[in-house]
Amino acid sequence: MQGTMLYGPRDIRFEDRPEPKITKPTDAILRLSATCICGSDLWSYRGIQSIAQPTPMGHEYCGVVEEVGREVRNIKPGQFVVGSFATSDNTCAICRDGYQSSCVQREFMSTAQAPCLRVPSADGTLVATKDLPPRELLPSLLATSDVLGTGWFAADAANVKPGKTVLVVGDGAVGLLGILSAKQMGAERIIIMSRRASRQKLAREFGATDIVTERGDEGVARIKELTKGIGADSVLECVGTQESMMQAIQSTRPGGYVSHVGVPHGVELNGEQLFFAHVHLHGGPAPVRRYLPELIQLVLNEKINPGKVFDLTLPIDQVAEGYRAMDERRAIKTLLRP
Numbered sequence: 147m148q149g150t151m152l153y154g155p156r157d158i159r160f161e162d163r164p165e166p167k168i169t170k171p172t173d174a175i176l177r178l179s180a181t182c183i184c185g186s187d188l189w190s191y192r193g194i195q196s197i198a199q200p201t202p203m204g205h206e207y208c209g210v211v212e213e214v215g216r217e218v219r220n221i222k223p224g225q226f227v228v229g230s231f232a233t234s235d236n237t238c239a240i241c242r243d244g245y246q247s248s249c250v251q252r253e254f255m256s257t258a259q260a261p262c263l264r265v266p267s268a269d270g271t272l273v274a275t276k277d278l279p280p281r282e283l284l285p286s287l288l289a290t291s292d293v294l295g296t297g298w299f300a301a302d303a304a305n306v307k308p309g310k311t312v313l314v315v316g317d318g319a320v321g322l323l324g325i326l327s328a329k330q331m332g333a334e335r336i337i338i339m340s341r342r343a344s345r346q347k348l349a350r351e352f353g354a355t356d357i358v359t360e361r362g363d364e365g366v367a368r369i370k371e372l373t374k375g376i377g378a379d380s381v382l383e384c385v386g387t388q389e390s391m392m393q394a395i396q397s398t399r400p401g402g403y404v405s406h407v408g409v410p411h412g413v414e415l416n417g418e419q420l421f422f423a424h425v426h427l428h429g430g431p432a433p434v435r436r437y438l439p440e441l442i443q444l445v446l447n448e449k450i451n452p453g454k455v456f457d458l459t460l461p462i463d464q465v466a467e468g469y470r471a472m473d474e475r476r477a478i479k480t481l482l483r484p
């Protein structure tokens with residue numbers, strides 16, 4: 147089998163890798179129907195997050211089960227399944243509370259940009275569909291695996307409810323699907339901070355009502371202008387930089403909610419500023435597994451079309467070009483066909 151490896155900044159190779167095998171009795175092996183490149187993969191691709199040695203890449207996946215370990219009870223060969231970037235037993239106290247991405251048995255997936263994949267804790271991690279889904283729904287089903295699940299958690303953690311005014315900071319794929327999620331949850335007004343025409347267009351399609359191009363203090367002032375001077379009820383921080391985090395907190399009304407799902411890089415919060423901001427702050431690695439059954443059903447019923455965030459599709463052996471296109475912002479998100 148061949149798989150995707152990162153050797154160093156901007157050095158992606160698709161090369162021979164060992165065929166995945168059952169190593170624990172709770173594992174499953176999948177033949178992937180589709181996989182993709184995540185915005186968070188760009189942190190290490192750009193060298194902002196350094197790697198010690200050549201590292202396998204990929205954590206978003208859906209596909210057909212080929213084989214299961216002897217202790218796997220619910221997942222069966224031949225089923226179509228979607229799983230999260232974080233594995234979970236779905237039975238521990240943390241999982242039962244809905245925080246499967248911090249499961250006591252969690253492992254982070256990291257070899258999914260390949261044709262085949264080993265998934266640990268298969269019974270807890272994977273969600274199967276009743277039938278094999280039609281091919282045209284694969285991009286949207288793949289999106290539930292991380293990018294939609296994360297946008298959905300961002301909206302949920304920011305307390306989005308019918309009638310609320312929502313602000314999304316970040317016009318990457320997660321931010322865009324944060325808009326879709328907020329719309330599904332009944333938000334009345336959805337403001338997106340974006341300066342790029344192609345993303346503004348998709349933001350509108352997903353339900354954004356207002357677009358703000360200003361940033362920093364000017365951005366905060368513009369949000370206040372749009373919200374009767376007090377700030378938004380629910381703010382989704384979907385980037386992970388100091389600037390975006392401060393943008394989010396300062397644009398939230400006292401008593402409002404800030405969620406943060408962008409993996410933080412160099413973010414430092416000032417205690418006094420946070421104290422007087424008077425906001426609820428909740429985030430972390432999205433517990434995608436909590437939402438998967440509902441999101442898969444919304445896709446199968448064609449209520450939502452999150453697969454629209456994939457504006458580039460490549461055969462997986464051209465994965466390096468997929469990274470380049472996202473790095474150079476020629477593509478929002480790249481889908482890879484095994």
Ligand SMILES: [Zn+2]
Pocket residue numbers: 234235236237238239240241242246248249250251
């Ligand atoms: Zn657990």
